[in-house]
Amino acid sequence: MSVLISDKYREWEQLCEERFRKLKENEEKLNSFYIGLYDIGDEITPEIDDSDVTVRRADLQRDIKSLISYAVGCIFGRYSLDREGLCYAGGKWDVSAYSTVIPCKNNIMPLNSPDDGLTAAVEDFISTVYGSDTLEENLAFIAGVLGGSGTPKEALHSYLRRSFFKDHFKVYHSRPVYWQFSSGPKGAFKALMYLHRYDSSLIGCLNDSYARPRYEELTEEHRRMSDAYRKASGAEKAAYRRNISRLNTLLLEMEGFIARLREMAEQDIALDLDDGVRLNYEKLKDILE
Structure with missing residues (x-):
């Protein structure tokens, strides 16, 4: 049966709110009990702030x-x-x-x-x-x-x-389990992998099955833009020129990325998860975000 995420979220929000209110009520009852037990009602009150309740609300x-x-x-x-x-x-x-x-x-x-x-x-x-x-x-x-x-x-x-990798990086306290490959600052190529499934053949696969086809795709787009530029006139030429310049930059970035992938694939780099995320990240840092 088809379901709307908006409806499921409202159900989740209600469940979280009920749980939140129940826990707050219980904590305030406990406070009242200990205040009465130790006769410290002149010093503190049983009420607590929402921010002090130990379960979170829906967001x-x-x-x-x-x-x-x-x-x-x-x-x-x-x-x-x-x-x-x-x-x-x-x-x-x-x-x-x-x-x-x-x-x-x-x-x-x-x-x-x-x-x-x-x-x-x-x-x-x-x-x-x-x-x-x-x-x-x-x-x-x-x-x-x-x-x-x-x-x-x-x-x-x-x-x-x-943004996904940035959010993931924060949630996992700078020790991500999904790693993001990147060709460089222009973002000509990006991809994710799962750390626990990595093996030394992955870099070669990344190069042969993903990076090189991406380079060929950008090369074909560059060819089409160049053909269109030669046939254009006036303001159209300026727009095509900007796109060609952008593609030149992306292709240059891809060439460097493919060269790094080829070199690293030849090294047959293995990761040892017992060494922790940071040490392993260093081994692949030249091709990672």
Whole structure:
């Protein structure tokens, strides 16, 4: 049955509020008991501030971002819709743990287009969990919470590409489990991987199956722009010229990124999770965000 995320959020908000109020009431009753027991009513009161209650209320933006983070976890296999709790954080991979959402095959999810890669996978997750009939409405609701311009899919893509890793980095206290590859400051290429599924063949796969096709895609776009520029006149030429200049910059960044990937792939770099995130991050820092 199709479900609206907005309705599920209102249910969650009500549940959180009831839990919050009940805990606050209980804590104030305990305060009253001890105030009476020790006869200190002249010194303190039983009332407590909302900020001192030890369970949190619902927060629309935080909770929608948490939903997206959970979707990403299912896409990489960290979580499964078919099992409770953490499903995979190293060890033996159990393919039987996943049937509703199948994790990505090679542990790489590109972030270069709203029509494929991680954005499309999150969209598929929303459709699978909440129903295809309500997909557009649910995407619009998510986009409204995240903000941004363009279509709901473009707003989701913008968040995943620009902000998801930053939020994840903060939540995991600078020790992220999803790592973001980046070609450089211009962002010609970005992709995510799940740390616990990394193996030394991943860098070569990233280069051959993702970075090089992205370079070819940008090269083809550059060719089309150049052809259009030669046929244009007046103000159109200026617009094409700006786009060609932008593409030149992206292609130059991609060339450097591919060279670094090729060199690192030859090194057959292994990670040891026992060394901690920071030491392992150093090994791949030249290709990471």
